[in-house]
Amino acid sequence: MSYKVETVLKDAASTIGESPHWDDATQTLLYVDILKGDVHRYDPVTGKVDFIHLVGDNVGFVVPRGKGGLVAGLGQAFVSVDWETKAVTKLAEVDPGTNNKLNDGKCDARGRLWAGTIDRQLAPSKGKLYCMDTDGCVTKKDENLTISNGMAWSPDNKTMYFIDTTPREVYAYDYDIDTGNISSRRVVVNFKDIPELSGENVIGPDGMTTDTDGNLWVACLNGGCVAKIEPNSGKLLQKVDIPDATRITSVCWGGKNHDELYVTSLKMHPTSARFPLIDSQDGSLFRVTGLGTRGAPAEVFRG
Template identity: 65%
Template structure:
């Protein structure tokens, strides 16, 4: 099986993250965490619109909202955003008193609840939260270091979740009606993957295909890895050119068979971009993977 990698936006973000294919507009939303920006990329026109949401703070993720507008992870809040007016309305606050923490990855479950977690400079000080459609905020997982990728199985009975620092993808039994999760176990242990041969990347953002296989962005791995979560085995490696810090993935395109991939350029000196062909911080699109995703969920609150 051969796949094709295209660089659709070159060096676009310091910390590109949180890609979400907006089926209603056929555009890709994503963020630059460090620069406090939200992007909307239109693959038909090639345009990439941007709003500067914050100049001194972070934006961890972005998802559309059923009643209009967007919801983002802004610093230590879930906040609603109106794209046109840039109006920001705080919906809920997380990790109160933990000034070293910031919101990171977030995604909606099959019922339209919004899940988002925090990362911390200190080990196991982050948490994973769920913002229900009635606005109720619940802490779901504690003692996380870098809260990251989320995905739900096609039959809606399992939730997958990454904590990047321990190098593990966890699985939980998931109740779609209540949003309860239980029976935490390890689905993929990156430290035990023989193909990584000691050069173990961190599991970052993640998506799932219609066959139930996980596609995990490999931070410092220069690739996206496809796993069977039932066995933990590595099924495929998708290499990205001249970019090692791969941050997240999302299925997009009219048929949801195009894999969009974000990356990071933070910490790479400008001189490297002048003297090399580095594509760090670029947005990539991968086709020909013989897999597809389902329509991304949006916040129903």
Template identity: 65%
Template structure:
């Protein structure tokens, strides 16, 4: 079955387009421009793309059940009121470090998981945290380089987690009731994927479909790759045009069968931006994939 790629918003992010989250309640897509501190809200029904500006780097955005949003902002997990732009700190991470929040998501119980990375990409400086619905913050994984994609299996027994630098998607046993994770193993080793033929991209953001397959943004690869996490096998590659630095993915649309894809613009030379990277920083939508996701989890705290 052939798929179709649309450029929904051309060059919308001027630094790092990231963190797509389909908000089922409003039928809109939230996503961010990390280093510009921008949060976007795209409405496909009207074609409008609203934006609010925060003071700092934004690593992720998710809706909150009691209203508003939760974001990774610099070294905090904070609540944001879209209308008043009021920011309220909920928790602080890696205090005193040269880190910032990167990717984050909510688990099936409504906890927020978010990780950090060094602003200079120094190795082993990041950590993965979980903010429980009662406001308790717990460090879950230590000594990560670029904390990235998160996903939970449809049966809620496995958590998948990406550290970009070692090129691995890890799997953990996951206890939905306690939020505990254990028994780390490698689900997908990008260095061992024959289809990459030695030109190995970095695994970045990630989502999962209702069949339990992972869809991973391939940074530097110009594509999203679908994997069977039980075998580590690549099942499909979805190529994006004129944007090699693909950052993240999320299922959206009325039937959750449209794959929204974000990309990076920052640091690309003008000569490439005008030719091979002319759609860098764009938001894409892929249809016809014969797969779908489940409604994205939101923060219940």
């Protein structure tokens, strides 16, 4: 099946474009520019892009909040953001006294907010995985991670998937939707075992989503592509190449029918020696159509 890749925003991010989230309420795409500290909102109908600058630290992720506004990861803090007034309010803090910061984040089907932390210099085994419940209580769910990244859930909500980029692995946990508990972590995808994704320059899996069939769609950092993977077998089903871009960071389903795959990318990174020369489209926002599948609507934080 043929697919079409469009560059919908050239230079969408000046540093690390990440955390795309399709907001059904406004039919717009949210994403962040991590090192710049900006939260962007893109309207595909008008082509207009608005943004809010969050002062004081890097912004790791953004999700809408059911009661209005947004929730973002700002440094070590979960914060609420009022788009109209620009007011930012701390909700909770994690990993105080460490060199960690929040990275990727996403909500489960009950509206809990999950997010991982990483060491700012990417020191190994310093990261953790947290869940902020709808009552505001934050619980540590896993630890000894290096680059906490993409997360997703199976259509039946019995499995949670999570990425640690450094070992190039996608983990699965048994997931209890009623309690939010995770258990029995195992590796379901190792990029080192997939020849098409195991090249010397491919850093590894980054952001991730699932389709309604339960397949994983994984952004391949330094791989210039998005990989469709069957999680039970770890088999690569499809490789969606993004022309003239190498540093692919994350993906989400969007559009009225949730059949358009939005793809973010990275333009600048503080440890740039680990990355090849920038391709002409790195830092852009892409949209892929004609994939013949779709995702479920993205969940919002219900706290």
